Amino acid sequence: MISKEIPASLTTKQILELYHQMWLIRYFDEKVDEFFARGAIHGTTHLCVGQEATAAGACFVLAEEDKITSTHRGHGHCIAKGADVNRMMAELFAKETGYCKGKGGSMHIADVDRGNLGANGIVGGGIPIAVGAALTSKMKDLGYAVLCFFGDGAANEGSFHEALNLASIWKLPVVFFCENNQYGMSGPVKEMVNIENIGDRASSYGIPGRIIEGNDLFAVMEATGEAVERAKAGEGPTLIEAKTYRWKGHSKSDAKKYRTKEEEQYWRKEKDPIALLAVRIINDELATNDELEALQLQAKKQIEDAVEFAEKSPAPSLATLELDVYA
Amino acid sequence: MISKEIPASLTTKQILELYHQMWLIRYFDEKVDEFFARGAIHGTTHLCVGQEATAAGACFVLAEEDKITSTHRGHGHCIAKGADVNRMMAELFAKETGYCKGKGGSMHIADVDRGNLGANGIVGGGIPIAVGAALTSKMKDLGYAVLCFFGDGAANEGSFHEALNLASIWKLPVVFFCENNQYGMSGPVKEMVNIENIGDRASSYGIPGRIIEGNDLFAVMEATGEAVERAKAGEGPTLIEAKTYRWKGHSKSDAKKYRTKEEEQYWRKEKDPIALLAVRIINDELATNDELEALQLQAKKQIEDAVEFAEKSPAPSLATLELDVYA
Amino acid sequence: MNTKDMTYSEAIRDAISLKMRTDEDVFMLGEDIGVYGGAFGVSRGLIEEFGPERIRNTPISESGIAGAAVGAALTGMRPILELQFSDFITIATDQIINQAAKIRYMYGGKGKVPMVLRTPGGSGTGAAAQHSQSLEAWMAHIPGLKVVQPSSAYDAKGLLISAIEDDNPVIFYEHKLLYGMKEPVPEDLYRIPLGKAVIKKEGTDVTVIATSVMVHKALEAAKLLEAEGIEVEVLDPRTLVPLDEASIIASVSKTGRVVIVHEAVKRAGFGAEIASVIVESDAFDFLDAPIERLGGKAVPIPYNPELEKHAVPQVSDIVEAVKRTLQRGKEV
Amino acid sequence: MNTKDMTYSEAIRDAISLKMRTDEDVFMLGEDIGVYGGAFGVSRGLIEEFGPERIRNTPISESGIAGAAVGAALTGMRPILELQFSDFITIATDQIINQAAKIRYMYGGKGKVPMVLRTPGGSGTGAAAQHSQSLEAWMAHIPGLKVVQPSSAYDAKGLLISAIEDDNPVIFYEHKLLYGMKEPVPEDLYRIPLGKAVIKKEGTDVTVIATSVMVHKALEAAKLLEAEGIEVEVLDPRTLVPLDEASIIASVSKTGRVVIVHEAVKRAGFGAEIASVIVESDAFDFLDAPIERLGGKAVPIPYNPELEKHAVPQVSDIVEAVKRTLQRGKEV
């Protein structure tokens, strides 16, 4: 597989920024994995290594005022929507400087002011929330769109159905973005639905459905861009299904008995979204291997700095325990 | 409109029984309406006058061991599945001789032993229950199918989505029968979904979808018969959407502001399911007008008897209040 | 302020209109709230005044519309969500208790969810088991929610205005049997603070703490008992969260005897919380008799009207409980 | 009977296997219960023994699978439904409380719904607000449900077997922190009746009524207090519905002092019900001090481990409460 042609509207600078961002996402989650294994991060976490193109590509087409809703597997979305990796890492380290002051952890990172309406610990829980955020945009004529991430597994929750129907009849500016990474925890999408593509469910709501290569950054950008435009033009929602794969286990302690090593290798070797982008960049002579490596190293360094920031940050004081239950 | 050809397999006796049954359903609900207006029946009730063909046609193709799940608008389903109108009426009169000993009322009539797993006060609540009943059939190899009634409004509940997906991936012997009577309470289906046919939602689950004239008894029988056969053959569920219309208001006290008199008249005049059947019977010379009238009168009498039975029946004693919370 | 005779239902509608006229961010969503006027007629006329954008009729999708309210609230609106029967909270529970109630805390104090969920609870209409529950104790158990249960038109209007102006998710329990009850209500906008109980009748012998429709039964019982020379104080907490513990403790400390009565099932009902708050407080030392707690029987609400009536406390039950507590007090 | 050291988790699995081997109608359904072995590994190995028909992996559709369990139970099966976290009951609430709990009553005593909903509750694993709740009080409030909360491997096995054999819907609350706890457990099938409390430690000075993981904290507290000469009786109700009121009242009547402790939020938690049952009973007259009730703070469970720990009662809180009640007793 080779990635799509680069859209003419993109500058080299933007492409290299995206390349850097995808590494930032990958290193962030690799680092979390490492600290988790060591017991330095507790609780639970869900890593998006291997899925960097969906987060980076879909969020790239958003304006700053656009909003996203994210999932339990949300670090990538968060970074791509412009979050500070220091504060993200600090949150995972349960520190006061974290996005949630240490109260939320991996599954609840949010940055409401910057339009990240939050990860969600409830599979499918964010989908109707995205609809509500889009309703605000429409009712107040704010012009923003909402990008709603969810997984293949979430597409079997009732909330998916209710939310898509609502958004469609109200013609709301929302893009439903399904990251189909082939499994909902251990449940293979092939066994959990009896159709080929989740994107085809769009027809139940009278909205367009797109099925795309989720590991191809430019395919993601193109489909999402079009959907966001449609949304902002008042033409209503779109359902996008992006085929991708999670490299790691579902969360901590996953023996991955539900899939084969061969399958994992195929996705890692043939469909690594970062490698695909690198090949395209080199082919198109937008940067040298050395330049790409420098971006990669820069990302690595940023994550190491984030860890340092997190480690040095203070823990929240016990006095905060009962704060912020009410506004 | 004229109804479909009569299937060759049907005997005249069966057809006349169906004609009689449709009148029984209609008179039952007309009588309930009357007593409700008088205050002799309390609580709430939802009448299926005008929708007799779906109940009668769909249940006709069932064997005795097949099961149904019903809805808040369930008197017709119940009668068509063989319930005793005396005990039904007694239930509405809140009497001890009622199906639920006066504890359930209109929205909870059930006859589990005879395969009526119950009406349901929760819109969409019965759909996953039907799936479970079909699962029993499959796991115990009992050979029965489950006919699951629900409305157009219920098709927007998450339970619809989850249940159809489950039934499909497990290839369960269940038929999802949507009575699209154009409104969910005051919500016009045209505004509440952005698609032409609810039956088209079948494609989201990889199952067949049928869209039929719900006021044409033979169309209902044919589609349901085929779906039940499919179910019993182990080929999984079918979604049937039957277009019909409720003549009465949604429940007690409905000013029906959400629809026009013309629309009501159209359905009453042009699409009365009983009249359509009568025309076919007369055209095919299966009975005379007098014979049909006799059947109608017989039904009327039965309902009057049911009222008498109900009125004469004792109320449940206060001692039953705390009985039957647990098995 | 000018007052006008208003039903409970009209008072609620009035609160909504007054707020919607002055605050563009306030809007309503729910099933059949448009031309139908809502299952209990509360929103009648509102779509004519405010149009279908702000009186937003929804499909039958409780979890979807609750989530839409959460998302709208989180981004700057002040939605009023109507659920036709409070039993249907069971379909929207995730959105209400995992999302709305927790978002601000989970996010470390960022974001807020100023929404009101209005919904009628209670039995007495023959609607049977799935349309007659009183599950306010559930909501009161969830940190992050506020829970309101007005028992009169006056309270309903003032509390609803406060609820709409509150920056947190508020569960506003109406009662089907109260919709038609009338009393003089100020025509202007006024507020009753959340967390302030009211003494509906003063008395010295025993405190009856009652909520929602039971307030009226308690007042009836008080009248009957007055004839026997027993002075009952009737206290209505009005909001369960925040709970006005101070007023409860003050009244109980004064009378030394308590009967708590709600319609919800007694087992694990909110009455248990009130009883516990009392015995944990300094009022314990003033108690001259064990607390009497009345609540619904441990049964689903039956359809038959006589059975239905007996599934929840009646005036006579309150009268007897008051007498028991006075009697018991004497023995000790 | 031969016993074997089993973890709580193994004891649960053992109960399931034993029943599945002898009763064809028993089967499991839930998310990831197949080769994955369940979110907490409880069903590990079961699919290998019983196959994918009877260890039925489901899509992520809590309301659908709960409804499927109800329908299967109503037609003759005995489903064991696993929800990965008890917080997800919020998505299946209608099926559990409007359908499963009420069907038999609504239908006038026809039909039954013999299903077990197994699900882990509680905090302590850093899973934060949406994966750490303790909502057993909700279920205990609903007529028609039974509610079980085993605190040990032995209890878990015996109670689960009774739950599976029960003809009613049973909500079986496991606790994440207990899964790894070991004790000797009989290898054969045995039953602990639903509705029977157990005295986990005898004592004479004060009764600590504790549930689930708090039983262990109470036992630790008892040990510390023993060193100071205070004899604590630790009582574990084991099932909230039916509640063994007789055992509770007997113990309290003996000691005259009570501390109630659960992890669930204190406000409107089940502890309030227990406290109320005590003060309404004859034990009231034996009370030498006000009841101490400990429960979670009114906050969503935070992620930070220190905050998380302090959101729910600790051993030291129990020790202090016991001392307060002893102190208070003396003053009076």
Ligand SMILES: Cc1ncc(C[n+]2csc(CCOP(=O)(O)OP(=O)(O)O)c2C)c(N)n1
């Ligand atoms: C309502 C709910 N059910 C189950 C879970 C447990 N759980 C967390 S993530 C997950 C899998 C989700 O699958 P998918 O939507 O495909 O997202 P992915 O993890 O593959 O990114 C499950 C079952 C949950 N958190 N919430």
Ligand SMILES: Cc1ncc(C[n+]2csc(CCOP(=O)(O)OP(=O)(O)O)c2C)c(N)n1
């Ligand atoms: C979960 C739920 N939401 C709302 C209601 C109130 N309600 C009862 S029937 C009804 C309309 C149902 O529409 P549809 O499914 O089309 O059935 P119909 O009444 O048209 O037969 C509504 C909104 C309910 N009973 N349950």
Ligand SMILES: [Mg+2]
């Ligand atoms: Mg997935």
Ligand SMILES: [Mg+2]
């Ligand atoms: Mg309809």
